Structure formats: C-alpha cells, structure tokens
Amino acid sequence: MNLDTIKSLLQSQGYITDEYVSMSVFLAMTLNKALLIEGPAGVGKTEIAKVMAKAFDTNLIRLQCYEGLDSNHAIYEWNYQQQLLFLKMSENQQLSNTNPLESQLFSDKFLLKRPLLQAISQEKAPVLLIDEMDRADEEFESFLLEILSDWQITIPEIGTIQAKSIPYVIITGNRTRELSEALRRRCLYLWIDYPEFDKELEIVKQKVPQIDTQLAVQITKFMQHLRHEKLNKVPGIAETLDWSTALAAMHFDHLDKELIESTLGVILKDWQDIRNTQLSLSELMEKVGVTSRF
Amino acid sequence: MLQRETEISAHIVAFSRYLRVKGFMVSPMRESDALLALTHIEPTKQNFYLALRCIFPQNFKNLRDFDAIFDKYWKEIENGVDAKIAMAEEESAKKKKKPVEKKQSAPAFESLKNWLYGNKDKEEELAAYSNNVSLEKKDFSAFTDDDLAEAEKLIKLIARRLAQKPSRRFEPTRRGGVLDLRRTLQKNFRNGEEILFLHHKKAKPTRVKLFLICDVSKSMEIYSRFFVQFMYAFKKVYHRIETYVFSTSLQRISDELNESDFRTALRKVSSTVPHWAGGTDIGQSLRRFAENDCQQLDSKSIVLIISDGLDMGKPEIVEESLKAIKKRVNKIVWLNPLAGHTGYKPEARTMKVALPLLDVFSSGHNFETLKEVILKLKV
Numbered sequence: 040m041n042l043d044t045i046k047s048l049l050q051s052q053g054y055i056t057d058e059y060v061s062m063s064v065f066l067a068m069t070l071n072k073a074l075l076i077e078g079p080a081g082v083g084k085t086e087i088a089k090v091m092a093k094a095f096d097t098n099l100i101r102l103q104c105y106e107g108l109d110s111n112h113a114i115y116e117w118n119y120q121q122q123l124l125f126l127k128m129s130e131n132q133q134l135s136n137t138n139p140l141e142s143q144l145f146s147d148k149f150l151l152k153r154p155l156l157q158a159i160s161q162e163k164a165p166v167l168l169i170d171e172m173d174r175a176d177e178e179f180e181s182f183l184l185e186i187l188s189d190w191q192i193t194i195p196e197i198g199t200i201q202a203k204s205i206p207y208v209i210i211t212g213n214r215t216r217e218l219s220e221a222l223r224r225r226c227l228y229l230w231i232d233y234p235e236f237d238k239e240l241e242i243v244k245q246k247v248p249q250i251d252t253q254l255a256v257q258i259t260k261f262m263q264h265l266r267h268e269k270l271n272k273v274p275g276i277a278e279t280l281d282w283s284t285a286l287a288a289m290h291f292d293h294l295d296k297e298l299i300e301s302t303l304g305v306i307l308k309d310w311q312d313i314r315n316t317q318l319s320l321s322e323l324m325e326k327v328g329v330t331s332r333f
Numbered sequence: 334m335l336q337r338e339t340e341i342s343a344h345i346v347a348f349s350r351y352l353r354v355k356g357f358m359v360s361p362m363r364e365s366d367a368l369l370a371l372t373h374i375e376p377t378k379q380n381f382y383l384a385l386r387c388i389f390p391q392n393f394k395n396l397r398d399f400d401a402i403f404d405k406y407w408k409e410i411e412n413g414v415d416a417k418i419a420m421a422e423e424e425s426a427k428k429k430k431k432p433v434e435k436k437q438s439a440p441a442f443e444s445l446k447n448w449l450y451g452n453k454d455k456e457e458e459l460a461a462y463s464n465n466v467s468l469e470k471k472d473f474s475a476f477t478d479d480d481l482a483e484a485e486k487l488i489k490l491i492a493r494r495l496a497q498k499p500s501r502r503f504e505p506t507r508r509g510g511v512l513d514l515r516r517t518l519q520k521n522f523r524n525g526e527e528i529l530f531l532h533h534k535k536a537k538p539t540r541v542k543l544f545l546i547c548d549v550s551k552s553m554e555i556y557s558r559f560f561v562q563f564m565y566a567f568k569k570v571y572h573r574i575e576t577y578v579f580s581t582s583l584q585r586i587s588d589e590l591n592e593s594d595f596r597t598a599l600r601k602v603s604s605t606v607p608h609w610a611g612g613t614d615i616g617q618s619l620r621r622f623a624e625n626d627c628q629q630l631d632s633k634s635i636v637l638i639i640s641d642g643l644d645m646g647k648p649e650i651v652e653e654s655l656k657a658i659k660k661r662v663n664k665i666v667w668l669n670p671l672a673g674h675t676g677y678k679p680e681a682r683t684m685k686v687a688l689p690l691l692d693v694f695s696s697g698h699n700f701e702t703l704k705e706v707i708l709k710l711k712v
Contacts, residue, residue, distance in 0.1 A: 042374055062374075062383040069373045070366050077393060107502050119518055126526055141525070177572070196523065214393075214628045217575070220588065223391040224360060230396050271657070 040068070048094040054086060055234075055242045063229040064091065073187055073208035075172075075223065078231035080213060081275020088168035088209040098165040100206070102154040104175035110182065114192055116151045125149070145196035156192055159202035167206040173216040184221055234276060236263050242276060247283040251292040258283055260327045261294065262306070268316065268323070271309045278306040296324060342368050348385075348406055355402055356605065357395055363388060488563075489570045499536035510535030541663075541710060542633050543567075543574040546622060548640035549606060550580040550613035556670045556698075557610075558599070560639050563703075565590050565598055575629065579618035580608040585626075615640060615683055616650030623657040630661040635710050639668045639697065642684035652686040659690055666706060668697030 045068070046061040064087070067074035076084045092099035102113060122144055129140060152160065158167040172180065186192065190202035210226060212218060234242065240259045243250065262279045282305045291298060300317060307313045316323070345367050349359045367388045374380045382403065390396040505516065513534035521528045545564050549557040557578075564576045568590050576587050584606045592598035603609045619638075630636070636658055659665055667687060671677055673696035679688055688694060695706045 042380070058379070058383055059386065062380070063387045066370050066373075066384060066387050070369060072366070117519065117522065119522060122522060123518075144522070214626075215631075216629055217392075217585075217587070220358060220391075224358065224363075226391075227387055228391050228396065229387070230390075230393055271660075 041065075049090055052090045052093045053245055054083070054090040055238055055245060057238065060087070060229065060231065063227060067227050068207060070227070071205060073210055073226045074229055075210045075212065075218070075226035076229045076231060077212045077214055079233065079273060079275060081277040082231045082233060083276055084211040084231055085168065085170055088166050088211075091207065091209070092166040095166070095207075097163050098161060099168060100154050100158045100161075100165050101168045101170060103170045104172050104179070106174055106176060108175045108179055112153055113155050113179070113183075114153050114186075115156045115194060116153065117145070118149045118151050122149050150194075150197075155186060156200070158206045159186075159190060159192060159204075160200065161206070162203055164204040165206050167208045169208065169210045171213060171215075172210045172222075173212040173214060173218060177216075177219065180219055180222055184225065187225055233266055233273070236260065239263070239276065239279060243279060243283050246280050247287050250283055250287040254286060254292050254294065255283065257294045257327065258286070261299070261323070264323055264326050265306070265316070268319070270307070270312045270315075272307070272312060274306045274308075282306050294324075294327075296320060299324070341371065344410070345371075349389075351406055352389055352402065355398065357389060358391055359389060488566050500539040502537045503534040504537040506533050506535045509533065539633060540573050541635055542629075542631065543571065543710070544577070544622075544626075544630070544634060544636045544662075545574065546577045546579065546583075546618075546636065546638045546640075548580070548613065548615070548638075549578045549609055550644075551610045552613065552641055552643050553639075553670070554610050556639075556641075561590075561599060561602060562595065565595055575626070577622065578602065578606055579615070579621075580606070580611045581614045581617070582607065583618040583621040583625075613640075613644035614646040615642070615644045616646035616648070616654065619654035619658070620650055623654040627657065627661055630658065632661075632663055634662045635664045635666060636662050637666045637668065637710075639670075641669055641671045642667075642679070642681045642687065644681075644683055646683075648682040648686045651683050652690070655687055655690045664692040664710070665690065666693040666695070666710065667691045668695055668703075668706065670696060670698040672696035673698030673702070 042061065042065045045065045046056065046058075049056050049061060049064070063074060066072075076087065078084055088101075089099060125144065126140075154167070158165055169183070172183075187208065190205055191199050193199045210222075233239075236259060239262065240255060243255045243259055244252075247255075258279065262274065262282075266273050282302065285302065285305055286294075286298070299320060303313050303316060307316060346364060349364045349367070352359050367385060370384045370388055371381065374384055385403065386396075386399055390399050503513070505513065510533040513532045516532040516534070517528065517530070520532060521530060545567065547553075547557060547560045547564060549561070561578065564586075568574050568576060568587070574587070575585065576590055577583055577585050586602050586605070589601040589605055590598050592601065655665065669679075669684065672679075672694070677696075679685060679694075693706060693709055695702055697703045697706055
C-alpha cells in the first residue's frame, strides 16, 4: 500500500482530501500509530474515520467520549441481569453438569463487549474512532494510554485478552481541554482547517450533485467570505452542505439578497451572528460578487 | 532498528535537535518514526516535507511554527551552512539575551517588599492578614521561592473550597453516601451469589475550571513574579487550571509550569514568553484568548485576569473580547494590584470599559485580599 492508493481510496469514498491529510493517514497506518485529529467543528474530522472504514472495507467501532465516561462503558461489563436470571434458573434444575457454575457465570455469554474490547477482538483490523477525546476526564485519558500501547485488556475473571489485530485508531478533539503530552507523544497529529475555495467547491459538487454550478460557486464564495467575519460560531462544511442541499432542492440557480436573508438560519446558529450578518449583508455580497436584482 | 547511517538520517537527527531547541517535544521514537516514514514514500521534495510535517508537530502551535522552522533549516543546509553552527549561533544569542531577561524578571527586593506589605504604610496590617500561625510569624518580605510550600498549603485549603457544589453525577465513596446497588451487585458477584460487601456512592462535587491570565508587562514587573509563583503553586494543588501570561501577546504556560522546581519553571516561562517585561496590549491578548481558547470555556469556568489595566491598545477590543468571554464563562474576576492604593480610581481607559463586565474586581495585592477573592470563586 502506498500514498497514492490511500489517496484514491479516500477519494473513491467521496472524501475530498489534500496531500497533507492523505499523508497523515498513510503514515499513521504504516507506522501503526494513532492519528490525533484536531480542528474546528464541522470540518470532517469524524468523517475521516468513517471513510477509512468504508475504503478498507472493515468495521468502524466508535467510542463517543463524554464527561464521566468510565471503563464499564468503554471496555466491558458483565450482564448481571442475565447472570441473575441464569442463577435463578440453575437453582431449580438439578445440575448434572460437571462444569462449575462460576466458570459458566463468567463466560463470554454474559460479557457485554464495549467498544475497546470489541476493537481488539476483531479478526480484521477495524477502525477505532475515539470521538471527542477532550470531553472525557483526564483519568480516562491516561487509562486509554495503557491500552493504546499494550493492546491487551485484563478481565479478572477471564484473564488477559490479547489483541487479535491492532486497530487503526483515530482520535478526534475539539480542544475543549488540552490533551496531555503523553497522549500526543503516542500519536501523529493532524490539524484540519476550513477548506480553501477550490476544495470546498469540489466537496459541494460531490455531495450535492444536483446543484447548479453557478449557485455552487456563489455559495462557496459566500461561505469563504463569511468565515472571515467576526462570528461567535463559524459555520463549517456541514453548514455549507446543508445550505447547498436546501437551495438545490428548491431549484434556485443563483443567490440574491432576499434568499440569503431568509435562509441565513441554515448556516448561522447564533442569534447575534445572524443579526450582524444581516446588517453587513450588502457589503458581503459585494465581496462575493453577487449582484442584487434590485 | 536503523542500521545504516546515511546522510539523510544524520540530517533528520540534526533537524530533530533543532526542533527541540525550538520547543518541540521530539522523542527518539519520533526520530526513528520519521526515518521509517521516509522509507515508505516516494522520494520527492514535497513528500519529504509533508511526511516530516505529519510526524513532528504534536499540537496546533507546533504545526503553525513548523513551516518556518523547516524552511529555515533546509535553506541553511542549502546555503552550505552547517546546522550546528546555526544552532550554536542561536544559542549564544540566547545566552547574550538571557542575563538581561533575568535581571528584568527578578523584581527589585524593595519593590517586592513594598508589594508584599500591600502598598500600605503601616505594618500592623500584616499581623492580621492571616490566621495561619507559621505564616503569621514569618516576615512577609522574606516570602521567597522556598516558602512556596507554605503558600501551597494555604492554596490547598482554598482549592478545596473550589469544589463544593454537588453535581448530578455520582462517585464511589468509602464512608457515607447512599447505597450503590449497581456496584454492590457487580462487585459481589465476582465472589459468588452472596452479598458480602456493600458499596456506597455520593454526589460528585462540581469542580470549577480556572483560567488564570497574568500580565507580565513592564508596569506589572514587581507583581508578576509573585503571581507566576502563585499560579505555579495553584497549579500544583489544583488540576483543573490553565495558566497564561501576556504582555503584547498571549502565551499558554501550563506546560512550562509543570516543573517540580519553581526556579526551573520560572526560567522556562520567562524564556518562552516573548517581551517579558515589555509593552502591554491587553485587548489583543484577551482577544487571542477569546478566539483560541473559547472552546475550553464552559459554565463551570472562571476566568481570572491579573493586570493593572494600563495599556496602549484599544479599549474597544478589551470590551469586545471580555463580552465574548463573559458569554461563555461563569465568572470573570479581575485583580488589579494598583487598586490596593488608597484613593485608587479606575481611570485607565481599559479599566473603565472593563469594570461593568466584571463579576469580581479586587486588588489582590496581599494575601488577605487574595484569599477573599479566591473564596468567592464558586460557580
């Protein structure tokens, strides 16, 4: 596998990438390192993992982090309701079975595999997406380090489980908290920013194929300029795509002031942003080169 | 792992060293990763650059600096200048600069004493400043690095107060609390079906996230050393804290303060911060904070700004950034050591626009007032 294969594989799944992104993915895979992706919201950080899983035809296992996430939800848990039921049932039956009760009680049958355990027990290396790592507590982070370096999990009742295959790990973060040096040291770092005009246009055209070319160009230009404005919440690619889809569905072929004003809520999600943008709309439209009909 | 030393591997090693000088964390592991990576790619200039750019930076700041460093290094190689000479030159330049910096960062003893006495004429004030016996007896002017342990003790007391309000989440506890049925069943089933031990849980306290932003410009010189010390001590006992200093631009120093020895930490901080004891631009610095770190702020955060409010920048920017920050945090606290003077009026333009936006405004010029403020840091 080389750089170009990775690139074309990602492209074939509809993920428009640049050299930097594909190089990062390529190196993370060849060097067997986790890939830590940071960047503003809505630039397609999570999408990379999804696309990778599709491109390499393997499973995507996702661990969504949140405050208070613990090992019960990340690794494994015993299904104690079922265990209780099993005990009750076995009380009534005369057990001629020589198999001791306990080893039955703590067998695979009652083990609820959570994402991390699932990831290491796959035959074919899956893509393990650890989403929004910065939302989890620091304790969880250091605990995760252990698994990321050893690739084995110990369950007291069963023993140590070695990874059958080493997953491709993608960790994403929104920088709500600085991740620790120790974690960074074990990862390759990838920063994804808002895309340039050409890239964004290509994405729009790919994801919303029914869109009019002129409209696509105008929307992309508008978004590019809009991101330079002072906003509380800068719209990402997801917003561009939403807007494009909406306008394309209504069969518009160009932007005008009224249209933008009435659909601003699709791209801006903050009251003040909408207000400010409405006030400076004419200026913005001039920059974009959209001529108003009035 | 890598048997043959070729010219390129020597260069990578030299480049890694150069990066370390520039503040990158480059482990030997990463150097070998870089060399391994190069064996996997098509040997073009672009690929070479991209691969190194993927391997070496470990955070956003690194990534931003990387291009310039890369260009500089390889250009110098092209010019036939030995990288070692370049490094040596830079180091010697640093050494030349350092004594000056050191001089500036160490506040004059008299002025420090003045500050510690709270800019008040009478010394009787001091006797009442604390009910901590050992500190009470201690001559406050002798409050140096070595007394950090004492300060830490005090801050520890304070820090405990920062986590008081119960949250909706639970955490296991040994004593008290309510029965944790889930854990009780889970743990006891390990040993069979009898329930032998009970486990309890109690509500987890809501922990405040603190952001300390300290002005280290020229006008704050006599206070800044103490406040950096304060931040250092605070960081040691309280983990949910991010620390920044600014003069003309903002710099995060949380990692630099993670030293076991304060002197080393201070040296690290003053060498990484540009314009230590230089001019002030509060507006730009706060704007930088509001833009870059707003993701980290939430309703449990408190931002604590330590500055005298004297600057050359535009007050509108201060106002705007404070408003942006205020929207996201629980509280903004501003400590202005000048406010300890009797008859102080917030007449600096920056202070005037900032005041209506602050939740707490205080002097924080001695331990008593500082303590008072910190006790107010509750969400």
